[in-house]
Amino acid sequence: MGVILQDQVALVTGASRGIGRGIALQLGEAGATVYITGRRPELSDNFKLGLPSLEYVAKEITNRGGKGIALYVDHSNMTEVKFLFEKIKEEQDGRLDILVNNVYNSLGKATEMVGKPFFDQDPSFWDSINDVGLRNHYYCSVYGSRMMVERRKGLIVNVGSLGGLKYVFNVAYGAGKEALTRMSTDMAVELNPYNVCVVTLIPGPVKTEMSLKNSIEDFVKDESEVYEKGESTEFTGKALARLAMDPGRMKKTGKTLFTEDLAQKYDFSDRPGMEPQNIRSVRTILGTMGKPEIAKYVSPKIKLPKWVIWQSVNRF
Numbered sequence: 001m002g003v004i005l006q007d008q009v010a011l012v013t014g015a016s017r018g019i020g021r022g023i024a025l026q027l028g029e030a031g032a033t034v035y036i037t038g039r040r041p042e043l044s045d046n047f048k049l050g051l052p053s054l055e056y057v058a059k060e061i062t063n064r065g066g067k068g069i070a071l072y073v074d075h076s077n078m079t080e081v082k083f084l085f086e087k088i089k090e091e092q093d094g095r096l097d098i099l100v101n102n103v104y105n106s107l108g109k110a111t112e113m114v115g116k117p118f119f120d121q122d123p124s125f126w127d128s129i130n131d132v133g134l135r136n137h138y139y140c141s142v143y144g145s146r147m148m149v150e151r152r153k154g155l156i157v158n159v160g161s162l163g164g165l166k167y168v169f170n171v172a173y174g175a176g177k178e179a180l181t182r183m184s185t186d187m188a189v190e191l192n193p194y195n196v197c198v199v200t201l202i203p204g205p206v207k208t209e210m211s212l213k214n215s216i217e218d219f220v221k222d223e224s225e226v227y228e229k230g231e232s233t234e235f236t237g238k239a240l241a242r243l244a245m246d247p248g249r250m251k252k253t254g255k256t257l258f259t260e261d262l263a264q265k266y267d268f269s270d271r272p273g274m275e276p277q278n279i280r281s282v283r284t285i286l287g288t289m290g291k292p293e294i295a296k297y298v299s300p301k302i303k304l305p306k307w308v309i310w311q312s313v314n315r316f
Contacts, residue, residue, distance in 0.1 A: 004030050004031060004245050005027060005030040005031045005032040005066075005097075005241070005244060005245065006030075006031030006032070006066075008027075008030075008031075008032040008033070008097040008098060008244070009032070009033045009035075009088070009092045009095050009096050009097050009098070010024075010027050010032045010033065010034045010035065010096075010097060010098035010099070010100065010244075011034075011035045011036075011037075011084075011088060011096060011098070011099050011100065011140075011144065012024040012027065012034060012035070012036050012037075012100040012102060013036075013037045013073075013075060013100065013101055013102050013103035013136075013140060014037065014038065014075070014102045014103025014104060015034075015036035015037065015038060015054075015057060015102065016036070016038035016039070016051070016052075016053070016054045016057055017051050017052075017057075018206075018233055019102060019159060019203060019206060019233050019236050019237075020036070020100070020102040020103065020159075021036075021057055021233060022232065022233030022234040022235070022236055022237040023100055023102065023159075023233075023236055023237040023240050023241075024036050024057065024061055024068070024237070025057075025060055025061060025064055025234055025237055026234055026237030026238050026240065026241045027061075027066065027098065027237065027240070027241055027244070028060070028061030028062065028064040028065060028066030028067070028068060029064040029065055029066065029241070030065075030066070030241045030244070030245070031065050031066050032066050032067075032097075032098070032244075033066060033067040033069070033092070034058075034061050034066055034067065034068055034069065035069045035071060035084075035088055036054060036057060036058060036061070036068060036069070036070055036071070037054075037070075037071050037072070037073040037075070037084065037103065038054040038057075038070070038072065038073075039072065039074065040072045040074075041053065054070040054072065055070045057070065058070040071084060071087070075103045075105075075132045075136040075140075076105070076131050076132050076136065078136075078139055081136060081139050081140060081143070082139075082143060084143075085140075085143035085144065085147070088147075089147060094147055094150060094151070095147065095151065096144055096147040096148060096154065097148075097153070097154055097155065097244075098154070098155045098156075098157070098244055099140060099141065099144035099145075099148075099154070099155070099156045099157070100157045100159065100240065101136075101137040101140050101141065101156070101157070101158045101159065101180075102159040103132055103133075103136065104132060104133045105128060105129065105131065105132035105133060114169055114170065116170070118170060118171040118172065121170075121172075125172055126172045129172040129173055129176055130172060130175070130176040130179075133176050133177075133180070134176045134179055134180055134183075137158055137180060137183070138183065141156055141158075141183075141187060141198075144156060145187070145191060145196060148191075148194070148196045149191070149194045149196060152194055152195050152196075153195050153196065154195075154196040154197070155196070155197045155198075155199075155243070155244055155249065156184075156187070156191075156196065156197070156198045156199075157198075157199055157200075157201050157240055157243070158180050158181075158183065158184045158198070158199070158200045158201070159200075159201055159202075159203070159236070160177055160180055160181055160184075160200040160201060160202040160256065161177045161202060162202065163177040163178075164177035164178040164180065164181045164200075164202070165178075165202075180200065181200045181256055184198050184199060184200040184254065184256070185198075185200075185254045188253040188254030189254065191253075192250075192253060192254075195250065196253075197249045197250050197252065197253040198253055198254065199243070199252055199253065199254070199255055199256070199257050200255075200256045200257065201236065201239065201240060201243075201257050201258075201259065202256060202257070202258050202259070203231065203235070203236045203258075203259045204230065204231055204258070204259060204260055205230035205231070206230050206231055206232070206233060206235075206236065231259065231260070231270050232270050232271050234270075234271070235259055235263070235270040235271075236259050238263070238268050238270075239257075239259040239262040239263060239266070239268075242262060242266035242268065243257070243262060243266075246266075
């Protein structure tokens with residue numbers, strides 16, 4: 001890919017593992033200075049799962065050609081979040097080019113309540129899901145956009161989910177993910193005059209460290225085969241890095257983008273042997289509907305238009 005973002009400063013929240021790590025590594029490979037955040041070791045599941053530390057990920061970024069900077073941040077504590085942006089502003093002379101809102105409190109909390117209707121859950125479950133996954137993203141976007149508006153350029157990417165398009169896990173999870181998409185769209189309206197691009201990026205099914213170490217069949221029984229053929233965490237990173245390099249990205253502001261669509265547009269592929277599943281692909285849709293025998297005869301290039309996806313979730 002070459003060193004193309006060598007003068008760029010990025011922040012990727014929740015980058016100790018999974019999609020966040022994949023994004024941070026690809027931005028580093030493109031030459032960017034990448035701040036990454038994660039929970040303190042005593043609060044993180046990484047050690048128990050045998051996964052690398054946040055500092056190790058920062059070294060990986062530097063080894064890829066960028067500059068990795070690890071910062072421990074509790075994203076449920078808005079005082080710490082504010083301090084994070086003040087630190088970046090001070091260290092980078094007010095510069096922040098790319099903000100990736102990826103941190104999520106715990107997918108485990110969302111899956112714990114699968115099969116239990118919202119009215120049988122304690123209402124505080126909403127906060128446990130959306131305090132970090134939605135509220136924090138708003139705070140980060142406020143602080144990050146202030147630096148971008150001052151320089152009249154920037155990119156904010158909110159990492160979304162299929163849960164923003166259809167029912168997944170439970171009510172609190174879906175409401176938060178769809179709200180995140182709406183937040184991107186509305187922020188784009190207000191930031192457009194300042195040349196700041198805001199998008200929601202939705203990966204397809206992803207093979208994360210968590211899904212490899214735990215049975216995803218426990219909470220996505222009807223779609224486990226699709227997840228087994230999922231994309232790597234760095235596939236999302238490649239999509240985001242290419243978007244950051246695109247001089248015409250403002251044409252996409254306010255839009256919801258899918259990783260595999262960007263792979264076709266920017267002509268990149270996943271790791272050898274990986275088969276990213278486009279969520280608009282008729283083949284993928286048939287597979288999730290339990291019709292793999294029919295799906296195998298359909299070309300993966302045949303996709304539903306985005307307006308059809310929108311109509312399928314439209315309430316009017």
